Amino acid sequence: MNNLDNPTIFLREDYLAPNFAIDQVYLEFSLNPNKTIVKSTLHMRRLGPGSLVLKGEELELISIAVNQEDYRDFEVNSKELTVHHLPEVFDLEINCSNQPNINSSLMGLYVSNDNFFTQCEAEGFRKITYFLDQPDVLTKFTVKLNASKVDYPVLLSNGNLIEEGELNNGWHFAVWEDPFPKPSYLFALVAGKLEVLERQYITNSGSKKLLQIWVEKKDLSRTKHAMESLIHSIEWDEKRFGLELDLERFMIVAVGDFNMGAMENKGLNIFNTKYVLADQHTATDIDFANIESVVGHEYFHNWTGNRVTCRDWFQLSLKEGLTVFRDQEFSADLMGSDSGRTVKRIEDVRLLRQVQFPEDAGPMAHPIRPDSYQEINNFYTVTVYEKGAEVVRMLHTLLGETGFMKGMKLYFARHDGQAVTCDDFLACMADANQFDAKQFQYWYSQAGTPQVSIKEQYNEVAKTYTLQISQTCPPTPNQSVKAPFHIPLKTKLLVPGQASDEFLIELKETEQQVVLKNIQTKPILSINRDFSAPVILNFDQPENELLFLFDQDDNAFNRWEAIQKIASNNILNNIAPSDPLIEGYRKLMLDPTLDPAFKELCFTLPAETYLHEQLETVDPQIVHHAKVHYQNVLGVRLINEWENLYEANLIASPYSPNAVDAGKRALKNFALKMLLDSNLAKFEAIAFEQLKNCDNMTDFLAALTLLVHYESSFAAEALNLFYQRHQGNDLALDKWFAIQASKPPKQSGKIVQDIRKLKLHSDFKMRNPNRVRSVIHTFCMNNPAGFHDASGEGYEFWYDNVLELDGINPQVAARLARALDRWKKFDAPYQAIMHSQLEKLLTNPLSNDVKEVIQKALN
Ligand code: ARG
Ligand code: ZN
Secondary structure (H helix, E strand, C coil), X not given: CCCCCCCCCEEHHHCCCCCEEEEEXXXXXXXXXXXXXXXXXXXXXXXXCCCEEEECCCXXXXXXXECCEECCCEEECCCEEEECCCCCEEEEEEEEEECHHHCCCCCEEEEECCEEEEEXXXXXXXXXXXXXXXXXXXXXXXXXXXXXXXXXXXXXXXXXXXXXXXXXXXXXXXXXXXXXXXXXXXXXXXXXXXXXXXXXXXXXXXXXXXXXXXXXXXXXXXXXHHHHHHHHHHHHHHHHHCCCCCCCEEEXXXXXXXXXCEECCCCEEEEEHHHCCCXXXXXXXXXXXXXXXXXXXXXXXXXXXXXXXXXXXXXXXXXXXXXXXXXXXXXXXHHCCHHHXXXXXXXXXXXXXXXXHHHXXXXXXXXXXXXXXXXXXXXXXXXXXXXXHHHHHHHHHHHHHHHHHHHHHHHHHHHCCCEEXXXXXXXXXXXXXXXXXXXXXXXXXXXXXXXXXXXXXXXXXXXXXXXXXXXXCCCECCECCCCCCCEEEEEEEEECCECCCCEEEEECCCEEEXXXXXXXXXXXXXXXXXXXXXXXXXXXXXXXXXXXXXXXXXXXXXHHHHHHHHHHHHHHCCCCCCHHHHHHHHHXXXXXXXCHHHHHHHHCCCCXXXXXXXXXXXXXXXHHHHHHHHHHHHHHHCHHHHHHHHHHCCCCCCCCCCHHHHXXXXXHHHHHHHHHHHCHHHHHHHHHHHXXXXXXXXXXXXXXXXXXXXXXXXXXXXXXXXXXXXXXXXXXXXXXHHHHHCCCCCCCCCCHHHXXXXXXXXXXXXXXXXHHHHHHHHHHXXXXXXXXXXXXXXXXXXXXXXXXXXXXXXXXXXXXXXXXXXHHHECHHHHHHHHHHHHHHXXXXXXXXXXXXXHHHXX
């Protein structure tokens, strides 16, 4: 923690294969929260010359033996243990200890609510014992856990339970053996007071599996949805990818203190409680959907991540991009309809454009396969994950479902049991399809969002329609010039009253012309359908054509895209909605054939962060007020329709989180928002009634959010009602905090002091990442008008909290640090204050994590 140190920069091109193999490891833990002793016996084999360098951090070394003899020929420092003059084959025994109780980084072995958990990806195993802690070292693990029986009745690790029994002094033990060699980042152990929900599962090929979800006793009644999601995931992977569960037992464990969403440890997934626990009274429709998708994601890693893993961490997207693509397809298939698929696609694209596009245009921009990093934890990004998934999706579009599956089949045939690279994956896709991937690989090596510009020309006489398409990609850190990308654009020419076919334009050149013949009248262009490529499209399509697409396009994604484009243009240029646009909205509202979820997405205006990206320089207050004003006009002009929509989408049947009902609730609650927006005094009572009478968290939370954000006179009572009802339920309280932290400033002006007050609440816990995110990250990253207050107090709050958090949990702090990523884009007064806060931060001793983010932002 010293800024005078030059940070180590790791380079992809410096990859070196390990000079030793660890064929087997036997680990024995004596679990004690103050001091846990780890005895590790490694069966090792020399692969190349040199000393053995094992990683180890925050450990106390007790002793080393080679082939059962005490060994002294080594050196140890705060990061590495170097052992010299080792033979060809040997057993290395290492005794060391660590302190789970004081581990607030939540990496390695730590304590949460008196139970033990681990998180090893990416480099947490080195905080447990000295090891070749890199993903290309695959080892068979046998693990013995010793612990007090009253305090830790349940003892879990990866693989199969092969032995358990009693020890002296009230201790007991369990031995677990994982039959599959794995890298250390997939190791896990759990010990504590937990209860289990169990199911049997019979695979396609007839083998019997035990499925378990382990949680604290008070949470057991909220595990059903996660179990159903797990069963759906297993079924889906068998059906769509032909991949079966390979272990006799598959376990999920929930923990309340967790840095990320979840972790795919072999056979023993560890989850943030947020992605396991749900019932209708405490979880929203979105929570139910997220649980399904995260359970799927971690389960799918068993093949894409565990059976075939990454050679090094620069290849992270090999497993993450592919697995996100798989979980997106899983959720889309489970929506059960074409329109459900579109809804899922729109949600994914919204996330990409709101979060990944800004990242790709900012100081942390990196290719999905980065070339360098200072701290790997900073590269678990929307680029590696979501853009990575888009790149896999483009391969799927170019090769088709059959070709893509041929590629997957070859991938497992060639690489099962190996640690490989993104190039290896792409080679399988290419070889299985005679696909030339030479140009496609730029999606892996180049950062930045490509911009595609389109000019169209219709020749009345020759009956030809010509598209002039060009691409550029802005410079990104260390990459000033880019080679052209291979961009698949799903396209269709629409002519009122005529049928036509969709076709694929493969844009490969910087400038490319597409000439279409025998086109009888000027068509309306529908391009990048389904968002077939993750690009920014520059195409000046007149509003009447966009309205036609909104009304008529048979690609529902592009209907949504058309209305979003109109809304963005209008908001950014302060143009009131035209009469034809209002009519378009009205028609959408009244169309009985359309999915309510789809309607809700059409009405939802583009996020402020997405609007920011479309401006040269941003005044966040102006953008905020323009959006608020525009929304208000839509509310007022369609007031009767909103009232009708609210009534029409009330659900009489008992709560179910299924996609259709969830869509109805989303639309109904959107209508309620528009009602309150246009006339708070008249409609706030309806919201308060909904809150008091509903039987589910979705409707309760929607009403509460509106009452609080619109500063209704019912707000205080409603907040209190929520608090009384859910006191003691952490996940529910996170929502209670987040509503208040995301409140845009209204008449009351600045809200920074309210956020500072929230931090003083007795339920605020700076050591719990979920709680911290619900207050601090929500305010700094999800409340643009509140955060970007002209006084700069929002930025001061940011400074204070990055610094405070960094002393507790660098990963969580580094994520918050990124709230000022785009500081250069803001108008001068904002920019100046952000800049000074960034510089001030750098004068403190900082973790590698935060330092990398701040240094890059200032570069
Ligand atoms: N592999 C996990 C997932 O995507 C994420 C773990 C990231 N952990 C971390 N400390 N950066 O499901
Ligand atoms: Zn993942």
